[in-house]
Amino acid sequence: MKVVLAIVLLFSVLAQSYSCRVCPVFWTQFQGHCYRYFGNPRLDFDKAQDYCQNYAIPTGADDCFSECSWSKVANLVTIESQAENNFTRDMFISLRHPGKEGQQVRIGLTDKAEEGKWVWASGSVLVEERYKYWSDRQPDNKEGNQDCAVIWQEHEGEWDDQDCASTRPFICEF
Numbered sequence: 699m700k701v702v703l704a705i706v707l708l709f710s711v712l713a714q715s716y717s718c719r720v721c722p723v724f725w726t727q728f729q730g731h732c733y734r735y736f737g738n739p740r741l742d743f744d745k746a747q748d749y750c751q752n753y754a755i756p757t758g759a760d761d762c763f764s765e766c767s768w769s770k771v772a773n774l775v776t777i778e779s780q781a782e783n784n785f786t787r788d789m790f791i792s793l794r795h796p797g798k799e800g801q802q803v804r805i806g807l808t809d810k811a812e813e814g815k816w817v818w819a820s821g822s823v824l825v826e827e828r829y830k831y832w833s834d835r836q837p838d839n840k841e842g843n844q845d846c847a848v849i850w851q852e853h854e855g856e857w858d859d860q861d862c863a864s865t866r867p868f869i870c871e872f
């Protein structure tokens with residue numbers, strides 16, 4: 699009986715969280731997730747991921763927050779479809795500072811733990827059958843030092859592997 703009760707409770711909690719469709723202010727909703735662009739400060743991969751994870755998601759700000767208890771932390775964006783890539787690219791283009799430095803935005807994809815094994819900051823491995831959008835001849839691990847992916851605005855939002863230490867704008871998602 700206790701098990702049944704626990705399962706019912708679990709599903710009611712899940713149903714409640716999935717029914718919540720509102721993102722906190724300054725976060726933009728897309729297909730049930732919330733996204734935010736950060737252009738200042740520009741950060742390297744590790745600092746950008748820390749920034750996403752430490753970003754306080756406000757709770758109790760309105761009815762939705764108090765009911766839904768946003769306990770998730772954000773990660774650097776995980777992109778799983780062409781629609782999500784287009785959304786991410788468009789968010790970058792609409793919010794970036796004009797100028798040559800602003801042509802790439804950091805996403806959560808890295809192979810720094812094991813060369814050639816691309817993993818999203820949210821934890822999922824980019825296996826062969828999953829969505830990917832590498833530009834021609836990328837990833838090339840140029841000079842043996844390219845382990846973190848960016849979206850290339852000037853190549854229709856295609857991905858390039860670049861060095862992880864460069865400071866860039868980035869997008870967080872939860």
Ligand SMILES: [Ca+2]
Nearest residue numbers: 809839844845
């Ligand atoms: Ca690499």
Ligand SMILES: [Ca+2]
Nearest residue numbers: 838839858859
């Ligand atoms: Ca590259």
